Amino acid sequence: MTETAKVAIDPQPPIIEFAGVTKRFGALTVLDDFNFSVARGEKVTLIGPSGSGKSTVLRILMTLEPFQEGRLTLAGMPYHEEGGHAPFKASDGHLRQIRSHVGMVFQSFNLFPHMTVLRNVVEAPLRVLGLPRGEAECRAVDLLAMVGLADKKDHYPAQLSGGQQQRVAIARALAMRPRVLLFDEPTSALDPQLVGEVLSVIRGLASEHDLTMLLVTHEMRFAREVSDRVCFFDKGRICEQGEPERIFSAPEQPRTREFLASVLG
Numbered sequence: 001m002t003e004t005a006k007v008a009i010d011p012q013p014p015i016i017e018f019a020g021v022t023k024r025f026g027a028l029t030v031l032d033d034f035n036f037s038v039a040r041g042e043k044v045t046l047i048g049p050s051g052s053g054k055s056t057v058l059r060i061l062m063t064l065e066p067f068q069e070g071r072l073t074l075a076g077m078p079y080h081e082e083g084g085h086a087p088f089k090a091s092d093g094h095l096r097q098i099r100s101h102v103g104m105v106f107q108s109f110n111l112f113p114h115m116t117v118l119r120n121v122v123e124a125p126l127r128v129l130g131l132p133r134g135e136a137e138c139r140a141v142d143l144l145a146m147v148g149l150a151d152k153k154d155h156y157p158a159q160l161s162g163g164q165q166q167r168v169a170i171a172r173a174l175a176m177r178p179r180v181l182l183f184d185e186p187t188s189a190l191d192p193q194l195v196g197e198v199l200s201v202i203r204g205l206a207s208e209h210d211l212t213m214l215l216v217t218h219e220m221r222f223a224r225e226v227s228d229r230v231c232f233f234d235k236g237r238i239c240e241q242g243e244p245e246r247i248f249s250a251p252e253q254p255r256t257r258e259f260l261a262s263v264l265g
């Protein structure tokens with residue numbers, strides 16, 4: 001009997017990797033030697049007390065905030081460039097290139113008020129990716145149908161409910177076909193009766209295998225339902241992480257237990 005040769009399979013490198021990242025706002029250190037990675041296609045939720053640094057992690061990934069020390073890569077591409085200029089230690093072109101792979105949905109929808117829904121979604125693929133108008137519009141129409149707003153394409157943001165505006169913002173982020181989609185408390189600014197429609201769109205996206213998602217949310221039930229991994233974040237570091245079932249039913253760290261007791265009642 002011949003022995004079957006074992007083929008070494010390299011595990012895929014993480015799509016997001018923070019290695020020893022330090023982020024300060026003046027004298028305040030928000031992330032100190034922060035290490036964190038996300039696998040391709042993984043859905044990860046950050047939960048934790050207010051002010052612990054969760055949004056800062058997303059904003060750094062979106063290139064909205066520079067960091068001072070350490071290394072961050074997206075699909076192997078470093079954020080810092082050799083010879084890049086401060087505060088990002090990168091050129092504007094390099095930052096734009098990174099940003100084109102990352103989509104972000106903010107708490108306050110941030111739509112352009114003077115543009116129709118369709119134009120809000122079409123604008124970035126047209127200007128940043130340079131897609132022909134017809135192609136960009138087809139893509140936008142498909143995405144608006146996906147979020148259930150095909151009939152609202154000629155409306156202006158002010159004519160929509162908060163939940164509808166947030167669904168447009170999701171379509172807009174997806175129009176760039178990002179590798180990574182970031183959600184920063186996407187339902188916090190919504191009336192309770194509008195939360196469900198936005199969560200249902202995000203839930204649909206979570207079933208897409210290729211899309212990597214990183215979410216900051218205070219919706220614990222939702223975090224439990226959509227995440228592959230939940231990270232409890234406290235004072236700029238991940239105190240505990242694991243599968244949602246385990247984190248929510250048997251948290252190991254006293255701080256996680258205390259936090260969950262306070263938010264779940």
Ligand SMILES: Nc1ncnc2c1ncn2[C@@H]1O[C@H](COP(=O)(O)OP(=O)(O)OP(=O)(O)O)[C@@H](O)[C@H]1O
Binds near residue numbers: 028049050054056057
């Ligand atoms: N632009 C800024 N300038 C100065 N300090 C800032 C800035 N942005 C955030 N901070 C501070 O950094 C810390 C982390 O903020 P961050 O928004 O990341 O926390 P968070 O965990 O997302 O909080 P929340 O759940 O309330 O959104 C806070 O103390 C905050 O006040």
